Amino acid sequence: MSIVTRFAPSPTGFLHIGGARTALFSWLLARSRGGRFLLRIEDTDRERSTPEATEAILQSMRWLDLEWEGEVVYQSARAEAHNAAIDTLIESGRAYWCSCSPEEVEAMREQARAEGRKPKYDGRCRERGLGPGPGRVVRFKGPLEGTTAYKDMVKGAIAVDNAELDDMILRRSDGSPTYNLAVVVDDHDMGVTHVLRGDDHVANTPKQILLYQAFGWPVPEFGHVPMILGPDKKKLSKRHGALSVMEYEKMGYLPEAVMNYLARLGWSHGDQEIFSREELIACFSTENLGNSPAVFDTQKLEWLNGHYMKQAEPVRLAALLREFLSREMEPAELEDVPQALLEAVTPLLQPRAKTLTDMAEMARLFLVDAPFLPFDEKAVAQHLGEANKTLVLEFADALEAHAGPFEEQDLEALAQAFVAARNIKFKALAQPLRVALTGRSVSPGLFETMRVLGKEQSLKRLRRVTEL
C-alpha cells in the first residue's frame, strides 16, 4: 500500500527552520517509500492568516525543492466538509450542543486548577439534549474512562487517560469548525496515512484519534519530531538569530546545505554526515529519528555549506553570486562585470568561502578596476616599504616583457626566474606582490589571481604602488 504524508502549516508567518525540518521529514518519508507528499495550508484562523505568509511558505518549500503532489489544499475552503462531518457526529450522538459561555468555562478551569486538577470543561451540557442556538458551540462527547494509546513513529508507546481529555469544541459559536476537527476530516479526506509533525502536537493526538474512532475512520500513523532548541537549550526563537528559511538564503546558504543540515538534526544514518538529496531519500527511515530535542548549531551548518560550496558547479555559483555582489558593489560597477569573469573567479573562491556572502565579499577584489581597489593600510605598511615597491615595479616590467601565454605555470616560471636572478627567496616577492595585486595580505594564489585578472589589469594594479 502506498503511503500519503502531508505538511500542514498555518500561514501566520514565514516558514521557520523547525517547520522546514518537519516538512523535510514528511517529504522524505513519502519519497523514501514511494508515497505521495501533500501540502495543506491551515488558514482557518482568518485573523492571523495572510496570503503573504502562504506565499512565503510556498517560496521556502520551492527553495528547498520539497515538491508536493497535486494542488495545495486550503483548509478554509473546506468548511462545508467539516460542518457536514460535525453534523454526522451530532446525529450519531457523539457530539452535543453546549450553551456555556467562555466565561463560565474559564471559571471551571480556574476551579479545577485551584483544586489541583487538570483544567478542563466539566461536561455539564453533555446530557442536556440542547439544540442549536446563538452563542452555542458543538462539543465532542468523549469517553469518560479508558485510555487512548498509540504507537508514535518516533516516540514509541504513548498513552493518555481519557479522563484527562475534555470535551473539545468542534464547532465554534460563529459556526466555524475548530482545528482538531478540521485536521482529522482533512487528513482523512486527503487519504493521509502517516502524520509527521512537531512535538507540540502530541497532546492533540489522542483527541484526534478519538475523533477518527467516532467517525469510524482508519487511524493514521503518527510521529512527533522533537523541536529545535537555541544554544541556551530554550526553544529556538528570534533572539537566537535567523529563524526563517529564506533568511538563510539571504545569508548566502545553499539549499542543499540547509537540507542536509536539517536532516541530520534529529536524524542519523550511522556515521554519515553528508547526504545528497538522493541518499537522503534512500536512507531515510523514521526508525532513525531521534526523540530528544536538538540544539541548532550554526557552525556545523556553515561547515556543511562550505562543503557544498566546494562541490557546486562554478557556473551555478557565478549566477548566484551576482545577486550577492549587489550588496558589495555599485549597480553600474556590477553591470560591467562580464559573467565569464565571474565564472573564472568563482573556482578560486570556492575552497575559501563558507557562504555566498563570503564569496561576494572576496570576489569584489577581482572585479573592480585598479584605481578603485582599496589598499589595506596594515598590509601596505607591512609589505610595501620602498624596497618592496621597487621590487614590485621591476616585476611589473618583467611581466610586461613576458610575451608567452598568461597561464599559471608560465607566470610561476617567470616569477621563479625573477627571484633566482636576484638571489632572493620566493617568499620575499610573494607578499609584496599580493598586496599590490589585491590590496590585502590574504588572497587566492598569486598566479591564478594574475591569470584571472589578465595581463593588463595585473600591470595596472602592480604599478599603482607608486601612488602609495
Added chain:
RNA sequence: GUCCCCAUCGUCUAGUGGCCUAGGACGUCGGCCUCUCACGCCGAUAACAGGGGUUCAAAUCCCCUUGGGGACGCCA
C-alpha cells in the same frame, strides 16, 4: 498545578545487554602541506545526569531522584 515526553563529548549523533578501556562529525587546540588565507591530511581534547535494582554481564532493561521540554484556547 495536572498530564505527556526527553536525558551519551561544548554541539549534532553512533550505540537496540557482551564487539564500548564508548565510535563518527562540527567546534577547539596542536602539527604537516604552503606564496598568504583557505582547502586537504595527521593528531589531541572531551560524554554514558545521580542513585538504586534486574543480569554471569548495562550507555543499553526497570524504579526513584534531579534536570530539561511540551501541552492544558470558541489558536493552529
